[in-house]
Amino acid sequence: MSYSNQSQTNITVELQYQGFLEIVFFTILTTVTCCVFLFINVTLLFTLRSKPVFCETSRYILLFNLLLADTVLMAESQLMYIIAACKITMTYPLCGFLNMLGYLTNEISPLTLVVMCLERFVAVCYPLRHAAIITVRNTGVAVCVVWAFSSLSVFIQVLLMLKFPFAELESLQMNDFCGKDKMMFDPIAADFEKVYNCFLFVLAGVAIISSYIGVMIAARSASTDKASARKARNTLLLHLVQLGLCLSSTLYNPLLIVIFENLDRPMFLRIQNIIYICTIMLPRCLSALIYGLRDQTIRPVLMYNLCCQRFSPLLSVVQTKAKISKLVT
Numbered sequence: 001m002s003y004s005n006q007s008q009t010n011i012t013v014e015l016q017y018q019g020f021l022e023i024v025f026f027t028i029l030t031t032v033t034c035c036v037f038l039f040i041n042v043t044l045l046f047t048l049r050s051k052p053v054f055c056e057t058s059r060y061i062l063l064f065n066l067l068l069a070d071t072v073l074m075a076e077s078q079l080m081y082i083i084a085a086c087k088i089t090m091t092y093p094l095c096g097f098l099n100m101l102g103y104l105t106n107e108i109s110p111l112t113l114v115v116m117c118l119e120r121f122v123a124v125c126y127p128l129r130h131a132a133i134i135t136v137r138n139t140g141v142a143v144c145v146v147w148a149f150s151s152l153s154v155f156i157q158v159l160l161m162l163k164f165p166f167a168e169l170e171s172l173q174m175n176d177f178c179g180k181d182k183m184m185f186d187p188i189a190a191d192f193e194k195v196y197n198c199f200l201f202v203l204a205g206v207a208i209i210s211s212y213i214g215v216m217i218a219a220r221s222a223s224t225d226k227a228s229a230r231k232a233r234n235t236l237l238l239h240l241v242q243l244g245l246c247l248s249s250t251l252y253n254p255l256l257i258v259i260f261e262n263l264d265r266p267m268f269l270r271i272q273n274i275i276y277i278c279t280i281m282l283p284r285c286l287s288a289l290i291y292g293l294r295d296q297t298i299r300p301v302l303m304y305n306l307c308c309q310r311f312s313p314l315l316s317v318v319q320t321k322a323k324i325s326k327l328v329t
Contacts, residue, residue, distance in 0.1 A: 026273040027085045033277060034078040037285035040306075041071040044288045047302045054298075058139040062116045063291055065143050069108035070284040076102045077280050084177045095178035096161060100154050103193075107150040109246045110204040113239050115142045121211040124232045125218045153196055160189035204243050212236040238290065245283035255279075 045067055047054070054060040076098060083090070119139075123130045215236060219229035255275055292302045 022269065023085055026269070027082060030081060030273060030277060030281070031078065034074060034281055037074060037281060037288075038071065040285060040292070041067055041074070041288045043305050044292050044298070044302055045071065047292075047298060047305050050305070051301060056136055058119055058134045058136065059116065060298075061136065061139050061143070062112055062119065063287075065146070066109060066112045066116070067288055069105040069112065070287060073102055073105040073109075074281060074284040076105070077276075080178060081276065087177070089174045089176065090178050091172045092174060093172065095174060096158070098178065100158060103157060104150050104154045106246070106249060107153055107196075107200060108146055110200055110243055111146040111149060112143075113243055113246075114204050114207045115139075115146065117208045117211040117236055117239050120232045120235050121214050124215045124229050156192065157189060160192065201243065201247050205240075208236060208240050208243060212240070238294075242283075242287060245286060248279040248283060 045064060048060055048064045048067070049055060054064075080098060080102070119134050122133055126133070212233065215229055215232050219233065292298055
């Protein structure tokens with residue numbers, strides 16, 4: 001009996017050790033991946049503030065707002081991941097703040113995409129009025145409206161959270177890991193989030209598709225610049241793909257619930273990490289990669305900031321600066 005018990009104990013310890021190694025491996029993997037993505041995003045954010053042409057052009061101002069929200073959400077998500085992997089608990093107020101920060105930045109992305117689509121629609125369908133309608137001032141107002149509308153949703157969520165009787169708790173320290181499901185004490189809060197997300201993504205989808213149809217109709221006109229219309233059409237398709245990627249993050253928790261009910265814990269943890277990278281992290285970096293490589297004005301400045309300052313013997317800094325000055329002057 002003692003030998004059997006000892007063998008069982010050894011097997012249990014070995015399984016715990018393997019589980020610990022898997023947690024360490026996936027934590028390092030996701031953290032390194034997140035750091036690479038954050039480096040690219042932050043470099044592009046710096047690039048969009050390094051030249052006057054980027055600070056004075058509406059589409060680059062909107063792109064900066066989109067990237068800022070995505071970067072904050074990526075950093076917040078990875079922080080929450082590391083806290084959960086390290087089995088660290090926190091207080092309810094801190095958990096609520098982190099969840100609302102992620103909720104706010106997640107809602108800003110689709111709304112910003114709507115404004116970016118409207119800007120391209122005006123540029124193609126009303127080219128003569130574009131400079132008068134899409135000004136830096138009006139773009140700033142649109143960005144403020146996006147943040148205010150998203151903040152209003154967060155404010156409603158906070159009010160619903162405050163219905164929980166915190167005064168009856170012995171301590172504000174949480175007994176479990178921080179998560180959005182741990183803060184949704186009132187069923188109305190979860191229902192509100194579902195309804196609001198559906199409304200938001202339907203609104204964004206209708207706006208993008210309507211803008212695309214408008215651009216397609218304008219492209220048939222003889223007075224429209226065909227190259228500009230084709231480029232705007234491709235941009236709107238890109239925005240539609242981005243909206244789909246933003247929507248994928250809202251499927252993260254439902255997917256985990258379905259997987260948890262059908263798989264054992266070790267396999268669930270492995271798949272959870274893959275879903276986390278594909279639905280949370282990767283979509284938030286694709287915007288930087290796509291715009292950074294696709295836009296002819298951004299590309300040379302971004303490549304200079306990413307490479308030339310560190311590997312100047314391999315790349316001609318003089319040629320790169322010449323290209324940058326030609327594009328931004």
